[in-house]
Every structure is written in structure tokens, then in C-alpha cells.
Amino acid sequence: xxxxxxxxxxxxxxxxxxxxxxxxxxxxxxxxxxxxxxxxxxxxxxxxxxxxxxxxxxxxxxxxxxxxxxxxxxxxxxxxxxxxxxxxxxxxxxxxxxxxxxxxxxxxxxxxxxxxxxxxxxxxxxxxxxxxxxxxxxxxxxxxxxx
Amino acid sequence: xxxxxxxxxxxxxxxxxxxxxxxxxxxxxxxxxxxxxxxxxxxxxxxxxxxxxxxxxxxxxxxxxxxxxxxxxxxxxxxxxxxxxxxxxxxxxxxxxxxxxxxxx
Numbered sequence: 001x002x003x004x005x006x007x008x009x010x011x012x013x014x015x016x017x018x019x020x021x022x023x024x025x026x027x028x029x030x031x032x033x034x035x036x037x038x039x040x041x042x043x044x045x046x047x048x049x050x051x052x053x054x055x056x057x058x059x060x061x062x063x064x065x066x067x068x069x070x071x072x073x074x075x076x077x078x079x080x081x082x083x084x085x086x087x088x089x090x091x092x093x094x095x096x097x098x099x100x101x102x103x104x105x106x107x108x109x110x111x112x113x114x115x116x117x118x119x120x121x122x123x124x125x126x127x128x129x130x131x132x133x134x135x136x137x138x139x140x141x142x143x144x145x146x147x
Numbered sequence: 148x149x150x151x152x153x154x155x156x157x158x159x160x161x162x163x164x165x166x167x168x169x170x171x172x173x174x175x176x177x178x179x180x181x182x183x184x185x186x187x188x189x190x191x192x193x194x195x196x197x198x199x200x201x202x203x204x205x206x207x208x209x210x211x212x213x214x215x216x217x218x219x220x221x222x223x224x225x226x227x228x229x230x231x232x233x234x235x236x237x238x239x240x241x242x243x244x245x246x247x248x249x250x251x252x
Contacts, residue, residue, distance in 0.1 A: 092230050093242060
């Protein structure tokens with residue numbers, strides 16, 4: 001079932017491909033598929049260009065600061081996804097952030113990780129270099145060598 | 148000028164939600180109830196605090212819990228303990244902010 005889903009995804013635009021997946025929308029199999037398609041996946045209210053909630057907006061801004069590319073799903077578009085992801089993650093609120101198929105938290109956790117520097121490290125462990133880390137490395141390079 | 152200002156949407160802030168004003172509220176009772184639930188779930192907690200951040204509407208809360216129960220757990224697991232303790236109440240909320248910590252030894 002998943003192989004046929006993946007073949008569809010490679011050929012077709014994202015939303016159309018999702019509809020062709022045989023798993024029921026909002027089911028565990030369906031959501032397992034969504035969180036597998038990109039290293040970073042965000043379930044939010046609204047879209048990155050138009051967040052519909054302050055908490056979802058906070059996640060979008062943090063991702064933007066770190067220059068992270070991610071797939072996002074607007075739970076307001078589909079009630080089955082909105083309720084399904086809460087059961088799938090065992091987490092009652094939106095937004096929800098997945099990193100390499102693992103749920104890492106919502107807005108509060110992401111904010112704390114961002115403020116403490118943990119987010120940069122967690123991204124790096126998963127093969128993603130944060131823009132903020134790149135800036136730091138550039139600054140270190142341009143410092144004059146100490147005698 | 149005042150009438151025009153009322154028509155304009157309130158300014159958006161990146162990291163805070165917009166607070167609506169409610170009249171006739173029992174936000175103190177709502178906060179007390181959630182605190183009680185958390186203190187029952189975490190009887191050895193060194194600190195538990197709940198604040199209604201929805202302007203008294205009871206639709207959004209911020210909770211702080213400091214407890215040795217969180218020792219060694221990831222943030223997700225720590226926050227899950229809170230959401231599980233408040234599962235029924237969260238169904239009626241618009242949102243919940245959580246801060247957890249381990250007491251300094």
C-alpha cells in the first residue's frame with residue numbers, strides 16, 4: 001500500500017497524491033505516511049504564509065529564523081486530520097512538529113529548544129544545518145586569529 | 148478617529164495570542180480547579196501554578212509545574228504527563244501553555 005502511495009507522490013502534486021493514498025484520511029497509516037515524507041513536518045492552523053493562530057505563527061517564525069524547509073499541513077482544512085493527529089501524537093493541541101518521523105513537541109517546546117540552543121543541535125543531529133549555526137560559523141571564521 | 152481605530156484589526160504579535168475580554172468570569176475557580184488536579188497528580192511537586200491567560204474566559208491557561216517526577220524525561224514526555232493529567236479539561240480549552248522543570252537539588 002505504501003509503495004503504491006510513494007510512486008504516486010513522486011509523479012503528482014502533493015495534495016492530489018495524498019488523496020490517492022489508500023489509507024483513510026486522518027488514520028494512523030495516513031499520518032504515518034505524512035510524517036515520513038519530509039525531515040521536518042508541521043501540523044498547524046493556517047499556512048506558513050497565513051498562520052491562523054499565534055502558537056502556529058510562533059512555530060513558523062522559529063522555522064524561518066533557522067531557515068528550515070518543511071512540509072506543513074493546515075488542520076483547519078480537514079477535521080479528520082485535525083483530530084487524527086492529536087490521537088496519533090497523543091498530544092491534544094496544535095501546532096505539532098515532527099523531526100524525522102519523531103514528534104518533538106508543540107509551540108512551547110520548540111520555543112524553549114530555540115531559546116536554549118537545543119534546536120540547533122537537534123536539527124544538526126538530523127542532518128539539518130540551522131541558518132543561525134551557519135551565521136555563527138561565519139562569524140568565527142572572520143575573527144582575527146589569536147596570537 | 149476613535150471610531151476608525153475600533154474598525155481596524157488589533158496589531159498582531161508574533162509570539163503571543165490575542166486576548167479577548169470576558170465579563171462575568173470565574174477564572175479564579177478555573178485556575179484553582181486545574182491547580183488542584185495538578186497537585187493531586189504530582190503530590191511531591193515543589194511548585195504548581197496556573198494562570199488564566201484568556202482574559203478571564205477560561206479558554207486558555209498557562210501552567211507551571213516543578214517536580215522531581217520530570218527527572219530524566221524529555222520535554223515531550225514531561226509535557227505529556229501534564230496533558231494527560233488535564234485531558235478532560237483540555238477538551239474545553241482553546242489552548243494550553245506548559246512549562247515544566249525539575250527542582251534544583
